[in-house]
Amino acid sequence: MxxxxxxxxxxxxxxxxxxxxxxxxxxxxxxxDNPDFGDIEVPAVDATPRPGEATKPDAMRDLCYGLVRxxxxxxxxxxxxxxxxxxxxxxxxxxxxxxxRAFDDRMFRAQRQGKTSFYMKCTGExxxxxxxxxxxxxxxxxxxxxxxxxxxxxRDYPLIQMMNQIYSxxxxxxxxxxxxxxxxxxxxxxxxxxxxxxxxxPQAVGWAMASASKGDxxxxxxxxxxxxxxxxxxxxxxxxxxxxxAPVIFNVVNNQWAISSFSGFAxxxxxxxxxxxxxxxxxGLRIDGNDPLAVYAxxxxxxxxxxxxxxxxxxxxxxxxxxxxxxxxxxxAYRAADEATAWPFGDPIARLRQHLETIGEWDAERHEAxxxxxxxxxxxxxxxxxxxxxxxxxxxxxxxxxxxxVFEEMPWHLKEQCDQMLAEQEAKxxxxxxxx
Amino acid sequence: xxxxxxxxxxxxxxxxxxxxSAMDIMLERDPATVxxxxxxxxxxxxxxxxxxxQKKHGKTRVFDTPINECGIIGVAVGMGAYxxxxxPEIQFADYIYPGLDQLxxxxxxxxxxSANDYICPMTVRTPFGGGIxxxxxxxxxxxxxxxxxxGVKTVIPSNPYDAKGLLIAAxxxxxxxxxxxPKRIYNGPxxxxxxxxxxxxxxxxxSAVPEGYYRIDLGKAATVREGEALTILAYGTMVHVxxxxxxxxxxxxEILDLRTLLPLDIDAIETSVxxxxxxxxxxxxxxxxGFGAELAALVQERCFYHLEAPVERVTGFDxxxxxxxxxxxxxGPVRIAxxxxxxxxx
Numbered sequence: 001m002x003x004x005x006x007x008x009x010x011x012x013x014x015x016x017x018x019x020x021x022x023x024x025x026x027x028x029x030x031x032x033d034n035p036d037f038g039d040i041e042v043p044a045v046d047a048t049p050r051p052g053e054a055t056k057p058d059a060m061r062d063l064c065y066g067l068v069r070x071x072x073x074x075x076x077x078x079x080x081x082x083x084x085x086x087x088x089x090x091x092x093x094x095x096x097x098x099x100x101r102a103f104d105d106r107m108f109r110a111q112r113q114g115k116t117s118f119y120m121k122c123t124g125e126x127x128x129x130x131x132x133x134x135x136x137x138x139x140x141x142x143x144x145x146x147x148x149x150x151x152x153x154x155r156d157y158p159l160i161q162m163m164n165q166i167y168s169x170x171x172x173x174x175x176x177x178x179x180x181x182x183x184x185x186x187x188x189x190x191x192x193x194x195x196x197x198x199x200x201x202p203q204a205v206g207w208a209m210a211s212a213s214k215g216d217x218x219x220x221x222x223x224x225x226x227x228x229x230x231x232x233x234x235x236x237x238x239x240x241x242x243x244x245x246a247p248v249i250f251n252v253v254n255n256q257w258a259i260s261s262f263s264g265f266a267x268x269x270x271x272x273x274x275x276x277x278x279x280x281x282x283x284g285l286r287i288d289g290n291d292p293l294a295v296y297a298x299x300x301x302x303x304x305x306x307x308x309x310x311x312x313x314x315x316x317x318x319x320x321x322x323x324x325x326x327x328x329x330x331x332x333a334y335r336a337a338d339e340a341t342a343w344p345f346g347d348p349i350a351r352l353r354q355h356l357e358t359i360g361e362w363d364a365e366r367h368e369a370x371x372x373x374x375x376x377x378x379x380x381x382x383x384x385x386x387x388x389x390x391x392x393x394x395x396x397x398x399x400x401x402x403x404x405x406v407f408e409e410m411p412w413h414l415k416e417q418c419d420q421m422l423a424e425q426e427a428k429x430x431x432x433x434x435x436x
Numbered sequence: 437x438x439x440x441x442x443x444x445x446x447x448x449x450x451x452x453x454x455x456x457s458a459m460d461i462m463l464e465r466d467p468a469t470v471x472x473x474x475x476x477x478x479x480x481x482x483x484x485x486x487x488x489x490q491k492k493h494g495k496t497r498v499f500d501t502p503i504n505e506c507g508i509i510g511v512a513v514g515m516g517a518y519x520x521x522x523x524p525e526i527q528f529a530d531y532i533y534p535g536l537d538q539l540x541x542x543x544x545x546x547x548x549x550s551a552n553d554y555i556c557p558m559t560v561r562t563p564f565g566g567g568i569x570x571x572x573x574x575x576x577x578x579x580x581x582x583x584x585x586x587g588v589k590t591v592i593p594s595n596p597y598d599a600k601g602l603l604i605a606a607x608x609x610x611x612x613x614x615x616x617x618p619k620r621i622y623n624g625p626x627x628x629x630x631x632x633x634x635x636x637x638x639x640x641x642x643s644a645v646p647e648g649y650y651r652i653d654l655g656k657a658a659t660v661r662e663g664e665a666l667t668i669l670a671y672g673t674m675v676h677v678x679x680x681x682x683x684x685x686x687x688x689x690e691i692l693d694l695r696t697l698l699p700l701d702i703d704a705i706e707t708s709v710x711x712x713x714x715x716x717x718x719x720x721x722x723x724x725x726g727f728g729a730e731l732a733a734l735v736q737e738r739c740f741y742h743l744e745a746p747v748e749r750v751t752g753f754d755x756x757x758x759x760x761x762x763x764x765x766x767x768g769p770v771r772i773a774x775x776x777x778x779x780x781x782x
Contacts, residue, residue: 173553174550174551175551182549184554185553186553186554192550192554196542202538203514203517203542205510205511207517209515210514213496214518220514236502236507237507239502239507240504240511405548405551406548407589407699408610411655411699412699413699
């Protein structure tokens with residue numbers, strides 16, 4: 001092998017051409033800075049035309065670079081994208097989003113109290129899962145990433161089951177095998193959350209292809225963050241989806257931050273995430289992810305498109321991660337403290353509340369009463385769940401469940417290892433030991 | 437050898453034809469079965485394993501895919517979650533690595549992590565092994581990478597009859613199976629002497645393959661040859677190479693064709709090694725951390741006091757598979773004969 005050549009003059013131009021320079025993205029604001037997002041383009045709510053659901057992707061490219069909005073900042077719903085939902089439906093949406101936030105606050109606190117190992121909030125992003133789920137059919141299949149608890153809440157999944165999973169307690173139907181929040185709920189059209197990033201993307205496409213190949217009418221919908229859109233799986237999924245015209249909705253929740261990496265490390269400095277659709281020849285929509293009605297309208301558009309064999313849609317939900325990545329994260333170490341409040345699109349719950357109040361269908365009193373009611377509901381449910389145990393207190397699942405479900409039938413080597421483990425427990429806890 | 441309930445006619449088949457027949461039958465029997473992969477549709481696969489299947493079963497059952505192994509495996513996981521029974525082909529086992537995350541972290545763990553909410557009844561077929569001048573990206577034997585994944589079964593047939601019965605059992609299995617096809621013996625068993633003419637499968641008993649449905653349960657080894665002098669553990673191409681050398685040397689060896697590496701037929705191995713007191717392990721894959729290391733460990737754990745000689749391994753070398761020097765790499769007659777002489781000398 002050649003040694004490093006001293007004549008190569010590493011660090012000096014090899015000719016008289018100008019030296020190259022390597023670009024390392026850097027977010028605009030760091031701790032101590034005063035964030036100002038005044039230069040983010042905010043098009044008027046009625047500025048974006050709504051194309052027909054069968055429009056060819058090439059004829060609607062502008063929508064990848066604009067921003068679909070329905071609610072203006074005075075609480076009025078305007079423009080072609082207004083889904084014109086009934087006040088009853090709007091109140092349901094508000095309730096689900098408020099419940100999601102109440103649940104998040106409570107479970108975050110439970111983690112801080114040492115009752116579980118981990119939690120992830122979706123504060124500020126509630127619309128991207130709640131409104132999105134409400135816009136598809138109950139029978140459609142959701143392939144979530146890890147921040148879509150709003151799907152389960154919008155599908156009335158029992159809160160206690162979510163809590164049991166978070167506590168890995170006796171009631172956890174996943175038998176304590178998964179990190180908190182990695183739910184699985186087939187009866188609610190909710191795929192098992194992996195914990196690996198973007199792996200659900202090609203899986204959703206496969207599910208949608210299967211549905212189409214069987215002449216079914218159900219579609220698939222899938223979420224990832226802007227950060228994990230850099231994964232190969234994302235691009236594999238878009239390739240398969242365009243090749244087979246799969247009935248799938250791709251959601252990219254662009255909340256600006258992937259742990260401490262800002263969206264620039266996923267290519268966000270160069271173009272929008274919705275524009276990823278352009279190269280694949282699929283429809284793309286860039287929307288205000290803090291506008292629940294825009295999320296609803298865009299999802300409804302994409303669902304109609306998929307259901308009529310007009311193919312997949314990529315929706316970029318332009319939003320902001322108001323809190324840390326997870327309970328293991330401290331965002332004050334890498335970003336400016338005031339970014340969430342400086343974010344020009346406000347808070348999705350506050351905006352839907354304002355809209356309902358503006359049209360005379362809601363008021364402060366009812367809002368406060370509902371907030372209290374939901375807090376109580378979460379607290380009561382939490383107490384019930386904690387009766388079934390919290391993480392690390394007691395042995396919640398029989399030990400042998402550790403070896404079950406690796407395969408449908410347990411092969412000899414796992415039986416041997418299971419026996420070994422049980423003998424270890426007996427040595428540790430005594431001969432009269434019984435699994436709880 | 438054949439199950440008594442089997443009433444169908446037999447036909448002489450090579451391995452490709454037997455594998456094709458297994459998929460044909462499963463596409464016919466189970467509307468959930470789908471076959472997919474690069475070039476598998478209209479063209480019928482670069483090794484012809486899917487020839488005629490698209491024409492017979494239609495484009496939505498047998499179809500070409502983008503050149504994207506992550507997508508192939510990932511999409512198959514989603515299809516399995518829907519209720520289909522996907523049989524993806526990875527064109528060469530050497531190409532499986534881009535799909536490995538979907539296999540290791542998704543397919544293999546789905547049943548466990550969801551506590552049976554979702555399963556992955558997928559069979560990944562892929563040709564593997566050398567001896568065809570495929571160079572370093574068309575010759576690898578990655579079986580020990582597969583057996584190291586918890587939640588995946590690994591199957592390697594060595595003849596047409598087994599290939600069909602095992603593939604049907606793999607497709608019917610409700611867990612992910614990696615079905616590694618020894619491509620050197622697709623068209624005929626291999627003696628290990630690359631300079632001799634290739635013998636066709638038609639001269640081998642195992643080419644008599646029932647035309648209908650039958651299955652060979654996973655997890656069962658086959659005794660290729662009974663003997664007293666030593667036990668040889670082999671699979672795939674190396675079963676035939678081993679048999680040739682043993683017969684040439686006139687050694688009364690017991691040869692076990694493992695057929696399924698995981699779950700392994702440990703009883704067959706233990707019984708045989710305890711009987712013969714000697715164990716030689718033969719595989720084409722690279723040596724270090726190869727499946728032979730696992731086998732050697734199991735044999736010494738379970739049969740140590742019956743052993744009359746150290747367990748020996750004959751393997752490929754720990755280099756990338758070379759192109760022009762392929763036959764210096766391959767664990768052929770000289771390497772096997774040397775090991776046999778050594779293990780039998782005391």
